[in-house]
Amino acid sequence: MNQLSVSRRYKILTTRISMNSQRQFLLKRGNCKAQWLTVEEIESRYQNLNNLNEFREKFRKGFSIIPDNDQIDPFENLIQVQSNCYKFFDVNECIPTASICNCKNNNSSDCLNEGCENFSRGVECTPLCLMGDDCSNRHLQIINNEKDLDVFRTKQYNWGVITDIDFHKDDFIAEYKGIVQSCYDRTISQIYSMDLGRTSVIDASRWCNATRFLNHCCIPNAQSNLRAVDGLWRLAFFALRKIEANEEITIDYGKSYSQNAEICYCQAPNCAGIIGGKKEFEFNPNKWNEPSNEQTQFLKRFFAEKLWETIPI
Ligand SMILES: C[S@@+](CC[C@H](N)C(=O)[O-])C[C@H]1O[C@@H](n2cnc3c(N)ncnc32)[C@H](O)[C@@H]1O
Structure with a gap:
């Protein structure tokens, strides 16, 4: 699994495309249970973070791990x-x-x-x-x-x-x-x-x-x-x-x-x-x-x- 560290306490374990075609990230925070969240949900939930800018910057880098021409929907062309x-x-x-x-x-x-x-x-x-x-x-x-x-x-x-x-x-x-x-x-x-x-x-x-x-x-x-x-x-x-x-x-x-x-x-x-x-x-x-x-x-x-x-x- 991709383990992209976005800060000392937050980790993006992997990413997926949800049923409504939104990219979601499996975010793990400390010892809490990992959760699937969109980028907007992560940003609104953690906006009181001191290190939000650092988080955003690292998060954006997270996007670049998936090239634009990558197959992003696993069910594309499948029924x-x-x-x-x-x-x-x-x-x-x-x-x-x-x-x-x-x-x-x-x-x-x-x-x-x-x-x-x-x-x-x-x-x-x-x-x-x-x-x-x-x-x-x-x-x-x-x-x-x-x-x-x-x-x-x-x-x-x-x-x-x-x-x-x-x-x-x-x-x-x-x-x-x-x-x-x-x-x-x-x-x-x-x-x-x-x-x-x-x-x-x-x-x-x-x-x-x-x-x-x-x-x-x-x-x-x-x-x-x-x-x-x-x-x-x-x-x-x-x-x-x-x-x-x-x-x-x-x-x-x-x-x-x-x-x-x-x-x-x-x-x-x-x-x-x-x-x-x-x-x-x-x-x-x-x-x-x-x-x-x-x-x-x-x-x-x-x-x-x-x-x-x-x-x-
Ligand atoms: C039924 S598909 C499983 C889903 C596949 N990962 C995909 O993205 O479509 C089987 C193929 O997945 C890959 N695969 C599954 N398990 C693997 C393993 N333990 N090591 C290497 N490749 C594996 C192989 O290419 C295999 O032919």
């Missing part, structure tokens, strides 16, 4: 979506469905444990779960359940993801969203796609949300998990440990990431030094059955509806 959009569905994929679990009888406090027959199979409970409001195994179905993720400029690898709240271990962070494509499609981006089941991937190269900017760390603080919801696989991120506010959220890209190897800058003590470099994917026609005409007709109808449901925000 932010509320849900996945389907261009492909593998009819042979076996996706588990939810049952009415036994957690109520087991006196469980929620359904987020291996004792829940849905949770243990990677399935979210339905609204009919007998645990009612105590069922927490419905992260992906609850509207507005996602925390606000901020995209910030990192020092080494362009954009990254941060929030201004703390996460506890196992907390739901957000869902990876984009276009569901076939993993056999060689035109899709290897960098911005993540596996979704046996033969599907989520391609977030253009239709996406902030999670497309999650960077890799060899000791990550978050991980992705497949969850089955209403007969579809979805991909969600959960905290692996406590994540402090304004700490970068990172994941392990794993062995299936991109064929092009890149130097890893994560600086973790166990850093492998490299990300990506997987072997080329080999298409095995024996493992792949073409869908029948009826299946294709059904899928066309089904996905026309899904496409319509996907409303860019």
